[in-house]
Amino acid sequence: MNVSFSKRLVAGFAATAVGVSITACGGGDKTANTDFDDTVTVGILHSLSGTMAISESTLVDTEKMAIEEINAAGGVEVDGKKYKIDYIVEDGASDWPTFAEKSEKLIDQDKVPVVFGGWTSASRKAMLPVYESKNAFLYYPIQYEGQECSNNIFYTGATPNQQSEPATKFMFEKSPAAGKPFFLVGSDYVFPRTSNTITKEQVKALGGKVVGEDYLPLGNTEVAPIIAKIKKALPDGGVIINTLNGDQNVAFFKQIQDAGLTPDNGYYVMSYSIAEEEISTIGPEFLEGHYGAWNYMMSIDTPASKKFASDFKAKYGKDRQVADPQESAYNMVYLWKAAVEKANSFDDDKVREALIGIKFDAPQGPVTVMPNHHLSQTVRIGKITKDGQFEILEETDGPVAPQAWNQFEPSSKGFACDWTDANKGEKYKL
Amino acid sequence: MQLLLESLFNGVAIGSVLLVAALGLAIVFGLMGVINLAHGELIMLGAYTTYVVQLIFKLPALQPVYNAYVLVAIPLAFIVSGVVGILLERTVIRRLYGNPLETLLATWGVSLILQQFVRSVPLAYAAGLVLALVLGFSLPIVLPGQLLDRPRARLVRAGSWLVSALAGVLLAGGLASQISRIARATSRNVDVTAPKWMRGGIELSGMIFPVPRLVIIVITILAVLGITWFLNRSVWGMRIRAVTQNRSMSDCLGISTDTVDVLTFGIGSGLAGIAGVAVSLLGSVGPNVGTSYIVGCFMVVVLGGVGNLFGTVLASFAIGVLTDLIGAGRLLSIWPSMPAPLASVVDFFATTSMAQVMVFALIVVFLQFRPAGLFPQRGRMVEA
Numbered sequence: 177m178n179v180s181f182s183k184r185l186v187a188g189f190a191a192t193a194v195g196v197s198i199t200a201c202g203g204g205d206k207t208a209n210t211d212f213d214d215t216v217t218v219g220i221l222h223s224l225s226g227t228m229a230i231s232e233s234t235l236v237d238t239e240k241m242a243i244e245e246i247n248a249a250g251g252v253e254v255d256g257k258k259y260k261i262d263y264i265v266e267d268g269a270s271d272w273p274t275f276a277e278k279s280e281k282l283i284d285q286d287k288v289p290v291v292f293g294g295w296t297s298a299s300r301k302a303m304l305p306v307y308e309s310k311n312a313f314l315y316y317p318i319q320y321e322g323q324e325c326s327n328n329i330f331y332t333g334a335t336p337n338q339q340s341e342p343a344t345k346f347m348f349e350k351s352p353a354a355g356k357p358f359f360l361v362g363s364d365y366v367f368p369r370t371s372n373t374i375t376k377e378q379v380k381a382l383g384g385k386v387v388g389e390d391y392l393p394l395g396n397t398e399v400a401p402i403i404a405k406i407k408k409a410l411p412d413g414g415v416i417i418n419t420l421n422g423d424q425n426v427a428f429f430k431q432i433q434d435a436g437l438t439p440d441n442g443y444y445v446m447s448y449s450i451a452e453e454e455i456s457t458i459g460p461e462f463l464e465g466h467y468g469a470w471n472y473m474m475s476i477d478t479p480a481s482k483k484f485a486s487d488f489k490a491k492y493g494k495d496r497q498v499a500d501p502q503e504s505a506y507n508m509v510y511l512w513k514a515a516v517e518k519a520n521s522f523d524d525d526k527v528r529e530a531l532i533g534i535k536f537d538a539p540q541g542p543v544t545v546m547p548n549h550h551l552s553q554t555v556r557i558g559k560i561t562k563d564g565q566f567e568i569l570e571e572t573d574g575p576v577a578p579q580a581w582n583q584f585e586p587s588s589k590g591f592a593c594d595w596t597d598a599n600k601g602e603k604y605k606l
Numbered sequence: 607m608q609l610l611l612e613s614l615f616n617g618v619a620i621g622s623v624l625l626v627a628a629l630g631l632a633i634v635f636g637l638m639g640v641i642n643l644a645h646g647e648l649i650m651l652g653a654y655t656t657y658v659v660q661l662i663f664k665l666p667a668l669q670p671v672y673n674a675y676v677l678v679a680i681p682l683a684f685i686v687s688g689v690v691g692i693l694l695e696r697t698v699i700r701r702l703y704g705n706p707l708e709t710l711l712a713t714w715g716v717s718l719i720l721q722q723f724v725r726s727v728p729l730a731y732a733a734g735l736v737l738a739l740v741l742g743f744s745l746p747i748v749l750p751g752q753l754l755d756r757p758r759a760r761l762v763r764a765g766s767w768l769v770s771a772l773a774g775v776l777l778a779g780g781l782a783s784q785i786s787r788i789a790r791a792t793s794r795n796v797d798v799t800a801p802k803w804m805r806g807g808i809e810l811s812g813m814i815f816p817v818p819r820l821v822i823i824v825i826t827i828l829a830v831l832g833i834t835w836f837l838n839r840s841v842w843g844m845r846i847r848a849v850t851q852n853r854s855m856s857d858c859l860g861i862s863t864d865t866v867d868v869l870t871f872g873i874g875s876g877l878a879g880i881a882g883v884a885v886s887l888l889g890s891v892g893p894n895v896g897t898s899y900i901v902g903c904f905m906v907v908v909l910g911g912v913g914n915l916f917g918t919v920l921a922s923f924a925i926g927v928l929t930d931l932i933g934a935g936r937l938l939s940i941w942p943s944m945p946a947p948l949a950s951v952v953d954f955f956a957t958t959s960m961a962q963v964m965v966f967a968l969i970v971v972f973l974q975f976r977p978a979g980l981f982p983q984r985g986r987m988v989e990a
Contacts, residue, residue, distance in 0.1 A: 227894060229725070230795070364959045393959045395898045397889040398623070400616050400819075401933030401958055408939065423795045427889030434807050434816030457890065459797050 212260040219282035221293030226270025238502040242509035272302035289522040317504035321370035325580035325593035332508040337579040343469035356414035360389035368419035377584035397427035413442020429462040439465030451499030460564040471553040472503035472540040473566040484539035548593035550578030619819040621926025622826040628906040630877030632918040643713040646896025647720035652683035652882020653891040673801040683879035691875020734778025741770035795892030818887040911979030933961030
């Protein structure tokens with residue numbers, strides 16, 4: 177971290193074409209707030225239609241809220257000029273190539289200095305080559321499987337060591353099912369499979385046993401065979417690690433309860449993609465007594481957390497919830513603003529350099545941007561209560577540093593990422 | 607013994623979900639030869655109807671009879687999906703009889719429209735629209751005939767549509783003001799919470815039988831019995847079979863083939879609605895709920911033999927039992943001393959994804975040898 181910034185790979189970058197772009201609000205000066213000297217337009221790219229729209233539209237709401245808050249507080253100040261943030265929202269349509277296409281449009285046509293976007297790993301993987309080839313900038317707000325560290329992406333969600341690892345450790349050591357065997361259930365795509373590979377290695381290292389795993393093809397909700405397998409593999413109860421996606425969770429939780437795999441009978445599910453929104457959709461009566469792990473939970477009892485939740489409700493309706501992905505999305509807008517002001521420029525390379533080390537008092541507590549383009553964040557383990565919130569049982573003492581390359585997974589063990597040092601970069605041996 | 611019983615129960619449970627979903631298609635595709643890709647969306651409409659009924663039953667006035675919502679949901683889902691099916695037949699499919707490719711494309715289009723409809727239109731308004739349509743179409747039938755014979759029949763018709771529209775708007779407005787959750791468009795999946803007696807499981811000699819599964823099995827049995835009775839014993843059922851076997855001859859003998867088409871399609875669609883009630887017990891209800899069943903439905907109907915209800919029943923249970931046997935790795939527990947090489951293969955396929963692959967592969971192989979399915983239609987060819 178103490179590596180001097182000048183050592184960074186600045187050489188050719190300054191000449192590269194992808195420049196700063198500040199769209200003057202042509203003719204709109206009459207209506208524009210006179211306190212601002214100019215306008216900067218950023219890109220927001222999430223699915224507003226298709227299967228992912230459900231989740232991703234909440235991020236658009238939160239990002240808009242953050243932008244409006246910043247504007248209300250005087251906008252972004254660069255070079256002594258006050259900029260109002262404007263945004264262009266594009267629809268990724270739950271279709272991964274569309275994400276890449278719209279990214280190109282935002283970068284080349286709208287010339288935005290930054291894009292806030294993405295949810296699924298598949299959409300991120302589709303966008304990554306675009307941002308790398310154009311040396312543009314993507315902020316990605318979702319907890320993911322790690323094993324990636326791009327110079328052109330900032331990841332404000334959790335890496336596995338900031339979510340699944342503490343959760344696995346908690347389940348094995350402190351949960352009511354401590355010491356019991358594990359069963360892993362997930363949807364059949366990259367995040368659950370990678371996450372479970374890590375969990376298996378970790379459980380082995382802890383001295384526990386994984387007695388089975390199964391993956392449900394996306395879209396399939398017939399979980400009867402999986403339940404039969406769990407019953408067979410865990411006759412006396414145990415821990416079920418759940419990385420199912422979206423509505424498959426509903427089928428799973430409804431049916432395990434009917435089959436008697438309940439906390440009362442010694443079966444405890446730890447889920448990595450169930451936040452407050454999902455709890456209210458599935459119904460707390462099916463989830464009560466099970467667990468979740470996140471950086472932000474709505475039940476965090478601090479003024480910052482409460483303000484975040486109440487501001488969101490005030491803006492979008494009192495039945496709305498805030499959850500971890502939204503908090504990440506909120507943070508990234510503020511982090512970008514702080515970086516731009518620190519760099520005193522909208523230039524990608526300068527902003528990227530300035531970002532490292534920036535601290536922000538997020539609703540979850542303090543977060544810091546680390547040299548591997550991820551955030552150090554606090555990890556919390558919560559038990560789901562009757563009223564659909566998390567009762568926080570455990571909380572790390574302060575933020576945990578992110579590991580882009582997982583230290584349990586054999587292929588990435590011993591590697592790390594550091595973009596502040598030209599000799600290290602994306603993946604270097606520790 | 608217990609193992610076998612549990613495996614059989616699981617197989618039947620999976621099979622009955624398939625069966626109830628495919629039953630309507632067995633009628634529409636089997637008897638009429640219409641490839642209806644919007645069948646899944648008719649299931650979805652049934653599931654949403656269940657959700658709406660459940661919301662209405664949650665109102666304080668109806669709270670005491672909440673447990674009985676299923677009894678209301680089943681006929682209502684039948685009607686809603688049936689009416690939408692009839693509309694679909696009248697407006698789109700009727701014009702495309704004899705053009706399977708065009709039917710396929712058109713119904714696929716309809717399925718996309720229906721999906722986006724539930725994503726974009728608030729539930730309260732959708733309920734209002736459905737009520738208006740149902741009333742609008744049924745009022746002219748219910749009204750005394752002489753009213754419609756008079757010169758002002760047009761006025762009466764227009765009036766009845768006006769009344770229906772008003773009722774729809776009132777329902778939409780009333781629902782929206784009572785239950786704020788359904789007042790705005792939300793593409794979020796909704797959840798049908800079964801009453802207490804329909805949750806949990808019944809424990810019997812160490813085995814747990816989940817109640818929703820039992821309810822689905824009962825619904826499926828009733829639906830199969832009902833449709834069998836209807837086709838074999840009722841006048842209209844016989845007419846349907848007559849038209850299926852020889853359309854022009856039936857026409858000559860005075861059967862209104864047009865009415866038969868509407869009726870058949872309506873019943874097939876209505877059955878899809880009942881399937882919607884059943885699947886809402888298992889998972890959440892969303893715009894995509896139908897898409898996950900459509901492939902399985904066609905598979906079942908083709909495997910059973912197009913046009914043969916009994917074949918559909920058998921094929922569903924065969925697929926159910928196979929899925930469970932392979933997917934839950936039961937072969938290994940039934941035959942623990944399996945030779946190691948075989949055991950490792952069985953183990954490889956003992957995941958849900960691979961079991962699905964295996965079952966589909968087996969069906970493909972089976973159809974190579976018996977292209978017309980388990981019970982091919984014999985005798986005079988249907989509608990050559």
